[in-house]
Amino acid sequence: MEYIIPEMEKGELHVHLNGLVSSGLVKTLLENNIIDMPQGFDLEKDLNVIKPANNLSSYLKPWDLLRFIPKSRADLTLIVFDAFENLKKCNIGFVELRNSVLYIALLNKVNVDVAMAWLLEDIARASEYYSIKAGLILTVTRGDYSLEQLRSLLDAYVKLGKPDLIIGLDLAGNEDIKVPDTLAYEFVRAKIEFGLKVTIHAGETGSFENIIIAVNGFKADRIGHGTAAIKSKKTMDLLREKNICVEVCLISNRLTNAVSASESHPVIEFINNEVPFVICSDNPSIHRSSLTQDYIEFYRETKSSIHIKKMLGMQKKFSFIEGLTCR
Template sequence: MTIKDLPKVELHLHLEGGAPPAFVRGLAKEKHIDIGGIFSESGGYRFADFWDFLKVYEAATTVLQSPQDFYRLTLAVLEQSAANGVIYSECFLSPDFCGGRDLIAWREYLHAIEEAAAKAEADFGITLRGIITPIRHFGPEKARQTARCAAETAGRFITGFGIGGDEKIGKLADFAWSFDMAREAGLRITAHAGEWGGPESVRDAINDLGVERVGHGVRAIEDLALVDEIAERGIVLELCPGSNVALGLYKDFRAHPIAEMLKRGVKVTISTDDPPFFHTTMTREYEMLHRAFEWDEGVFAQIARTSIEAAFCDAETKTLIQSRLEQANG
């Protein structure tokens, strides 16, 4: 079995961030929208650093203006994931980009996304669940509106709540009300931290928001007592090595702390974050980690098992995906 064919579980993928550049260009042309110089000469997304990436990301989302647009987007993203061996995925969904946090509009967008997910499952064999994320740099008040959308639509498809955006703006404690609302609605909790905010932001996510998973969390490696605490408490890290390397956080895959964290007993998972932005796929993540650390199929199989154990889906779905992993890995 090749690395591409290995069954994979992805827990950290932004739906809009998975939009192929050609898809965005096509929508812009259909709608006669000028989205500026966000593309490179080779046709990919162009940005200088993380903060420029956020601007380009938000510019790209301006072409997504209707539930039908998100139906098409979801199908395009899931087809790419499935082509790289992903059998289960969790996507971050933002009501900010789906009807401006209006609950009625959000329900219409969500219905379209769910319809596309059902078609993708039938056509490509990939299962999707959604994690609602407010945008940190939009502020706590807008996050409360997003939390209401999340609480009102929690269920079999919407299973988690997190937060993305600029880690250097505001404090995670400012969003505690929104996370409490989501938790009371039965949603599972994650948060982006420890990418640009340093190890202290991981502690904040654990202590102020009570997360069971952390998006990225790589900067925890700068505080080994924190790494040990993460391991002891069984907190899962949604690691995205290709994203970290592309944004200059680490010079290459060998410099990435994923192997050291795994060695120290941390539950690590592998994801692509915003794959077309960072010129990656789940296949490429696996291939680069294989080259960097000589990981074999056994290591990747264990990481896939860890990932589905940490997934926010219901027990029935989890059992189904686990059985698919076991069949593939003998």
């Protein structure tokens, strides 16, 4: 099985643009732009996480530097094309890329709609060049300013004429950080008003209750990670009954320590409880890895070739990109 995995056609439903761009390119772009390097940061080793981190904040260390790029329109194009090049190497036929856009606007001193238009243009060009169908999911970060972030992203989306390439909304970040009470309502409103789909990072480093809030409050169509679901029968039942797909990122879960080395991966319980799931890579270049490696990790963990063979169908079925299956 492991030999045929690299050649298999795949879909990618959970990958962050910044986590997909090659570390070599990140290094070059950082070196070309004079930046105030955070103290003690080692470019040779701190751009990657290859051993389990002690906690989420130490896992997120590479982002201390990733937030300094792209510093120009041309650098963004290099990043997007490099990301697609990495997708192609894994035989990925369609991708849902995640990005928060706001830092691109801030870094380049342009309005959010301008930064969003740049990113969409690059994704469209790379998608055509590599023959990989693509969509963009707008990521909002958990915190006091989540509502403002969501509003400025949606304002830009409307200003650009609601581009079809934007397919959904995502909430990410440290689950211990509280979000404003009205955030869920605003996600649902965007879902109804614009037809955007919703995926929420939930139950990764936090409790299974965040998964229940994501499903019932945010009306999530999919859940990112969801590893904590196995601690609650009610949550597992909810995911199965509502047919909510979990985006399973095995390598990422080990490296963030969401799943410790001594535990078996929760995906085994998803299989046993008939909870739908897809295999995703989250931040493959940060992990010096790839979606192919996540498939291999899944196979080693479960010994299930059936699920690997069915994976492309599951990815098409639960993708937010229109027209992948004959529905």
